[in-house]
Amino acid sequence: MKSVRAGAKGQTKRASHAAADEDTHATEVTADAAGLSGHMSALHTSIEPWEAKLAATGILPGLEALPTVLLVLEKHTMRVVFANPAAEALLALSRRSLSQMTWNDVFANGEVLTSTMADLIANHFQATRLDLVLERTAQEPLHTHAIVAAPESAPDFVIVELIENEQKIKNEREERIIDQALMNKQLIRNLAHEIKNPLGGIRGAAQLLEFELDQRELREYTQVIIKESDRLQTLVDRLLEPHRHPYIATDVNIHEVCERVRSVVLAEFPQGLSIERDYDVSLPDFRGDKEQLIQALLNIVRNGAEALREQIARGDARIELRTRVARKITIAKRLHKLALELHVIDNGPGIPADIRDRIFYPLVSGREGGSGLGLTLAQSFVQRHDGLIECESRPGRTDFRILLPLG
Numbered sequence: 001m002k003s004v005r006a007g008a009k010g011q012t013k014r015a016s017h018a019a020a021d022e023d024t025h026a027t028e029v030t031a032d033a034a035g036l037s038g039h040m041s042a043l044h045t046s047i048e049p050w051e052a053k054l055a056a057t058g059i060l061p062g063l064e065a066l067p068t069v070l071l072v073l074e075k076h077t078m079r080v081v082f083a084n085p086a087a088e089a090l091l092a093l094s095r096r097s098l099s100q101m102t103w104n105d106v107f108a109n110g111e112v113l114t115s116t117m118a119d120l121i122a123n124h125f126q127a128t129r130l131d132l133v134l135e136r137t138a139q140e141p142l143h144t145h146a147i148v149a150a151p152e153s154a155p156d157f158v159i160v161e162l163i164e165n166e167q168k169i170k171n172e173r174e175e176r177i178i179d180q181a182l183m184n185k186q187l188i189r190n191l192a193h194e195i196k197n198p199l200g201g202i203r204g205a206a207q208l209l210e211f212e213l214d215q216r217e218l219r220e221y222t223q224v225i226i227k228e229s230d231r232l233q234t235l236v237d238r239l240l241e242p243h244r245h246p247y248i249a250t251d252v253n254i255h256e257v258c259e260r261v262r263s264v265v266l267a268e269f270p271q272g273l274s275i276e277r278d279y280d281v282s283l284p285d286f287r288g289d290k291e292q293l294i295q296a297l298l299n300i301v302r303n304g305a306e307a308l309r310e311q312i313a314r315g316d317a318r319i320e321l322r323t324r325v326a327r328k329i330t331i332a333k334r335l336h337k338l339a340l341e342l343h344v345i346d347n348g349p350g351i352p353a354d355i356r357d358r359i360f361y362p363l364v365s366g367r368e369g370g371s372g373l374g375l376t377l378a379q380s381f382v383q384r385h386d387g388l389i390e391c392e393s394r395p396g397r398t399d400f401r402i403l404l405p406l407g
Contacts, residue, residue, distance in 0.1 A: 069162040071098075071106075075150070078103040078117065081157060090162075091136070103160075108135040109394075113148065117158055120150045131165070141392060196236050203229035235373075247384055252288040254340055254404075255279050258321045261297045265319075269305050272312035278322040283340060286406050288385050296381035297344070299374035300389070300400050304346040307398070311348060320345040331388050331403050342402040351393040359391060 069090050072082035083091075083098040091098070091106065103117075104110035112132055120126075127149040134142040147161040206225035213219050262275050304319050311317035322343040329339045351359060360379045379389050387404040 066161075069144075069164075071103075071160045071162075072154075073103055073117075073158045073160065075156050075158055078158075080106065087162075090142075090164075092139075106136075107142075108137060110134075113146065113160070116148055120148060120158055126150055126152070134162075135394070195232065199229055199232055199236070203233075247292070248289050249287045250290055251285045252290045252293060253285050254283060254293075254323055254342060255281075257290065257293050257297055258323070258342075260294055261301050262321065264298060265301050265305055268302070269312060269317075272315045273305060273308065273317045273319070275301075276318065276320045278320060280323045280325060283323055283325060284406060286340065286404065288404070289381075292381040292384065296378040296389075297342070297402070299378040300344050300402075303374050304344060304348065304398065304400075307348040308346060316347075318347045325406075326403065329403065331386065331405060334386075334405075336405040338406040340402075340404040340406055342404070344400040344402070346398050347396055348398055350395040350398055351391070356391075356393060360389070 066084060067086055069087045070082075070084045071080055071087055073079065074081050079102050080098045083093075083095050087098070088095055093101075093106075098106065102110075103113070112134075116128060116130065120128075127147065129145065129147050132144050132146050134144060136142060142162070143165055144162040145165045147163070149159045149161075151157075151159060203226055206222045206229065210219050210222040210226075213222065258277070258279070262277070266273065266275060301319060301321075305312075305317075308317040308319070320343070322345065324341040324343075326339040326341045327337065329336055331339065360375050362373060362376045375389075382389050382402055382404065385404055387402065390401045390403070392399045392401070
């Protein structure tokens with residue numbers, strides 16, 4: 001009997017402990033629920049008014065699914081309210097990061113779209129299209145076709161859709177450069193025919209006239225004619241230079257070319273100029289005319305150094321030589337599996353906008369006293385290697401990109 005009572009007493013004791021545990025657990029669950037409820041209330045109160053407004057428009061599900069880059073901006077502050085997955089991928093920024101930025105934070109030259117957005121805000125129109133080159137920090141410029149809209153269903157917001165069109169722009173630019181080169185060749189032939197022969201006659205006549213003059217003062221005038229004729233003759237000879245030199249193909253290491261040019265330019269500008277190197281050592285040798293490539297690169301680097309006069313005086317002039325391998329790249333409408341990419345980047349004032357599209361034309365120069373032949377000759381030498389020179393320029397950064405097919 002004692003054992004039975006003892007067992008019953010033990011069961012009663014265990015049951016009371018279990019009940020106490022259940023009460024404690026219930027209290028904890030209630031507390032957790034209260035805490036979660038408080039957290040949700042706090043989260044709800046932290047939601048910005050414009051987030052609630054955007055959600056209420058009902059346009060988000062459709063924007064989320066589109067493959068193009070979409071950014072929704074708050075109309076007055078230009079703050080990024082929404083970015084779809086395509087925008088996150090292209091800009092290499094998360095939606096959370098973008099939501100803390102304005103349009104001008106995302107793109108360094110965001111002001112190019114400011115006036116368009118201002119017109120939208122003023123209700124001058126509901127949508128517009130334009131081509132833009134948008135600059136991103138520490139990344140290549142983004143060539144896009146932009147569609148800017150102010151939908152009626154979301155009156156407090158502006159939607160910006162960006163469609164990359166870099167390949168189209170690149171093809172058009174290459175065609176334009178190739179057309180320029182053909183025009184240059186024709187112009188040079190005409191110059192050689194129309195200028196060179198009459199120039200020789202003018203110089204010869206001035207020499208004969210000088211022999212007939214007794215007064216020294218008058219001979220000074222004939223000397224002016226002779227010297228100016230010689231200067232024009234030199235100019236014509238420089239224009240004809242790429243067509244006079246035979247193409248001598250050897251194995252070329254592009255980094256030897258870069259080092260040769262670097263040493264020459266640093267000898268000309270020993271103070272205030274830094275020429276940095278960023279080489280891809282995996283680049284193979286290729287067949288080409290080493291001397292022509294040295295001259296082409298020298299013309300570009302020297303041209304950049306001349307544009308950096310103010311920076312050199314301050315001691316912060318910088319030119320970067322960067323080499324990379326480009327894969328499956330089209331040059332002059334031909335697809336190449338591998339190509340050499342050589343960048344010459346400087347931190348100068350940039351190429352003046354009025355000549356930016358004509359820098360490879362003969363006799364076009366943005367520098368006072370410049371002959372306007374350096375870039376023309378460089379383009380001619382590179383095109384003899386089935387390559388191409390392109391240029392992107394803005395204040396603070398000018399990038400000449402030399403493309404040469406490998407193999």
